[in-house]
Amino acid sequence: MQLGWLRAASQPEEVLSFYRSAPDPFLLPRPERDFRLAVERGQHFIVGRGPRIEAAAGVFDYGHDLPFVELSETRVSDPLRGFGLQRLFLLVRVASVVAFQGPGVLCTCAVDPGNTRSLANVESVGFRPWNAPPPEALASCPECPRRPVSGHRRCCCDFYALPVEQARGAVGAFLAQTAGGVLTLSARLKGTLKLDCSSCLVATDSEVRSALGEFASGSSW
Ligand SMILES: CC(C)(COP(=O)(O)OP(=O)(O)OC[C@H]1O[C@@H](n2cnc3c(N)ncnc32)[C@H](O)[C@@H]1OP(=O)(O)O)[C@@H](O)C(=O)NCCC(=O)NCCS
Secondary structure (H helix, E strand, O other): OEEEEEEEOOOHHHHHHHHHHOOOOOOOOOOHHHHHHHHHOOOEEEEEEOOEEEEEEEEEEOOOOOOEEEEEEEEEOHHHOOOOHHHHHHHHHHHHHHHHOOOOOEEEEEEOOOOHHHHHHHHHHOOEEOOOOOHHHHOOHHHOOOOOOOOOOOOOOEEEEOOHHHHHHHHHHHHHHOOOOEEEEEEOOOEEEEEEOOOOHHHHOHHHHHHHHHHHHOOOO
C-alpha cells in the first residue's frame, strides 16, 4: 500500500516547478500569475507522497468577476496514474467552488477531443457540453500555440460545464469519499493508495462540510 496526501498548495513555486518538471502537450500554457492566484485562493490542489508533489490541478478565472470558472491544468505523474486522481481533483475543485465562491458559479473545463481519458473522467462526473462558451472563455485562443489554423474551430478544445444537479452529485460523492479524513483509491495494477486529507480544509472543516452537505442534498440553493 502507498501512502500520500491531498491538500491545497500553499506556495506558488511548488506548483510551478511541478509543471515545469514535465511539460505535457495536453496542458495549455498559462501565465504564471494565474497559478499564483489559484494558490492564493487555496484552489490549487496537490497530491503527493512524502515531500514530493505527484499530481496537481487548479481552479482558474476566465476574467474578472465572471459567474464561471475553469477547472484546468490537471497533471498526474506516471507512478500515480490509474488511481482516479483526475476524478478526485474534479470533485475537490467543484466542492471548493461551491463552498468558497458559491453554487451560482458554474464549473467549466476545456478538453482536447483527442484526450479520451480526460473526456471519460469529465463526463463521469456529470459535465455536459458547453456549446456556446462566452467570448471570455476564448480570450486566450489568439495567443495559444495550439490555436486551430483552419476550419470552423475557434479553440483546440471542447468546452464542458457542470449543471447544478450534477454538481450536487459531485459534492455528495466528495463528502462520502473524504468522510474519514483518509481516502483510499486503487489502481488495477498498482494496488492501493491511501491519501491523508486532514490538511485539506474543504474535506475536513466541519462547517464547510455541513454547508456542502446541505447543497448536496438539495436543501440549499
Ligand atoms: C489525463 C490524466 C490527468 C488522467 O489521470 P489519472 O488520475 O491517472 O486518471 P485515471 O486514474 O482515471 O486513469 C485513466 C486511465 O488511464 C490509465 N493510465 C494512463 N497512464 C497510466 C500509467 N502510466 N499507469 C497506469 N495507468 C495509466 C489508467 O489505467 C486508466 O485506465 P482504466 O480506466 O482503464 O483503468 C493523466 O493521464 C495526465 O496527467 N495526463 C497528462 C495531462 C492531461 O492530459 N491533463 C488533462 C488535461 S484536460
